[in-house]
Amino acid sequence: MAQIEQSDGGKKKKGAQKKMQIHVDFTPMVDMNMLLITFFMLCTTMIKSQTLQIILPTNEDVKKEQQAQAKQSEAITLILDTEYEGDKPKVDAETGKTVHNIYYYEGIADTTFSTPKYLRREQFIGNQNHQPQGIRKILRAKNEQVMEEYEKLKTQWKNKEITKEEFDQLAKKNAADSAKTRPVVVIKPGPNTTYEGLINALDEMQINQISRYSIELPHHTDTVLLKRYEQEHGETIIRPTIRKK
Amino acid sequence: MGKVKIKRKSTLIDMTAMSDVTVLLLTFFMLTSTFLQKEPTIVYTPSSVSEEKVPVNNLVTVLISSADKSGKLEDPSAVEGKLFISFTGDADSTFSSEKIRQMMLKEALTIYNDQHKNAPVSLTNGQIAEFGKINMFGVPFRVLPEFLSMSITERDKFQGDMSNPKVGIPIDGNKNRDGRLNDFQIWLKAIYNVAQTINNDQTAGLSPEEAKSVQNLYAALMRQGEGIAVKADKDTPFTTVQQVFDNLQTMKLNKFSLMTALKSEDEPTQ
Numbered sequence: 381m382a383q384i385e386q387s388d389g390g391k392k393k394k395g396a397q398k399k400m401q402i403h404v405d406f407t408p409m410v411d412m413n414m415l416l417i418t419f420f421m422l423c424t425t426m427i428k429s430q431t432l433q434i435i436l437p438t439n440e441d442v443k444k445e446q447q448a449q450a451k452q453s454e455a456i457t458l459i460l461d462t463e464y465e466g467d468k469p470k471v472d473a474e475t476g477k478t479v480h481n482i483y484y485y486e487g488i489a490d491t492t493f494s495t496p497k498y499l500r501r502e503q504f505i506g507n508q509n510h511q512p513q514g515i516r517k518i519l520r521a522k523n524e525q526v527m528e529e530y531e532k533l534k535t536q537w538k539n540k541e542i543t544k545e546e547f548d549q550l551a552k553k554n555a556a557d558s559a560k561t562r563p564v565v566v567i568k569p570g571p572n573t574t575y576e577g578l579i580n581a582l583d584e585m586q587i588n589q590i591s592r593y594s595i596e597l598p599h600h601t602d603t604v605l606l607k608r609y610e611q612e613h614g615e616t617i618i619r620p621t622i623r624k625k
Numbered sequence: 626m627g628k629v630k631i632k633r634k635s636t637l638i639d640m641t642a643m644s645d646v647t648v649l650l651l652t653f654f655m656l657t658s659t660f661l662q663k664e665p666t667i668v669y670t671p672s673s674v675s676e677e678k679v680p681v682n683n684l685v686t687v688l689i690s691s692a693d694k695s696g697k698l699e700d701p702s703a704v705e706g707k708l709f710i711s712f713t714g715d716a717d718s719t720f721s722s723e724k725i726r727q728m729m730l731k732e733a734l735t736i737y738n739d740q741h742k743n744a745p746v747s748l749t750n751g752q753i754a755e756f757g758k759i760n761m762f763g764v765p766f767r768v769l770p771e772f773l774s775m776s777i778t779e780r781d782k783f784q785g786d787m788s789n790p791k792v793g794i795p796i797d798g799n800k801n802r803d804g805r806l807n808d809f810q811i812w813l814k815a816i817y818n819v820a821q822t823i824n825n826d827q828t829a830g831l832s833p834e835e836a837k838s839v840q841n842l843y844a845a846l847m848r849q850g851e852g853i854a855v856k857a858d859k860d861t862p863f864t865t866v867q868q869v870f871d872n873l874q875t876m877k878l879n880k881f882s883l884m885t886a887l888k889s890e891d892e893p894t895q
Binding site for chain 1: 637639640641643644647648650651654655657658659660661670671672673674675676677678679692701702854856857858859860861862863864865866867870871873874875877879880881882883884885886887
């Protein structure tokens, strides 16, 4: 391939030049290319970061009367917590992922502890065999009406009955449909929650098509509930804050 | 007896095919990848199911340094929560990253000096020009003159040392009683002001194409909230990230995005 044959048409003429074989050695070329490839592989990235959009409310003091009150039946509060081992987040030996716990209650905080449901614990498990597990299952059940419609839209999109743009638009409209029973989720990251824990919680909102949620800091009543949970289960949940800042 | 003749084979290997393959590979890498941006510290962002891509142009990234993971430091959290900001302007317009950065620096300095009349910071034109070339920076205003007169390698070394108290944009003192903004808030305000002045005043004398890119910049920065992306490590405590959120909220930038890596819905989160 790299030789160039100089053919003389088969006729031998007197004083014809000797057949020359020109061989181009491509080895240095390959060497150089390999170096360039290595350079590009090390200095570039193929993974483009994704973004997750969030909208936070104003942090100015809002009068109680002006605050939008959620219906008690719709509200669900998630208190996030990350387990620590020493000063590093605890990693589950099996999955290699950080252990996050979610303590949740529905409606307003039940400080009389009349039902065992005053506080329950779940984890971010995701899906197992395409079935939602853990906290996802609970949130999904809360948002059942929206999710049913969403699944329908998804099938339509997969069957190419509607375009991606139409799907996005309809899904957004569906998630904000006030005719349906939709939950209001309050996410309360505890002092030891890692950033990943928060992102996981926000992810669940997106997966479960929950359009109404807010991020708040834990309140005194939440501590009361956690303390009671500690007593009942004989566990230490409220640990000293890892970062003393 | 005839001798067995061993045919001498040429050991020349034809490298042409190999060369073809490597060139193809090279082309592939050049076309599909983007260059890594130099960042003073490495953070591993958490993964999310969100599929929105990070915009390439007109982006303000706020990087929050993570705790020390090498285990060399006695207190790993000492290096945590240092802030860095990077501005990326429009790639193909009159408002390139370099120009935008210089405008923002000038604006930020005006605000800073207005608030710190006793100890103003002044920069030479050369230093301001130098600032335009820096992708990501994280030093307080009072360290800027020193920082900008360093060479590139010195600067990287300086910024890379997270335990240096001179590294990181100060963020404490949110909502000060005397109304004084902290350094981080001054930067945010400068970004906002620059985006607004560009949008209001300068669209007049520009060609339609230029005006459009200016409006894009403004929209990206301010209206859609895509303009500010917070990048933090997955193991960073929420309280550290919250501090940044709180400052953004104080500056009335309630809409912003968080940088994440992609994962699928089915993947276990734990």
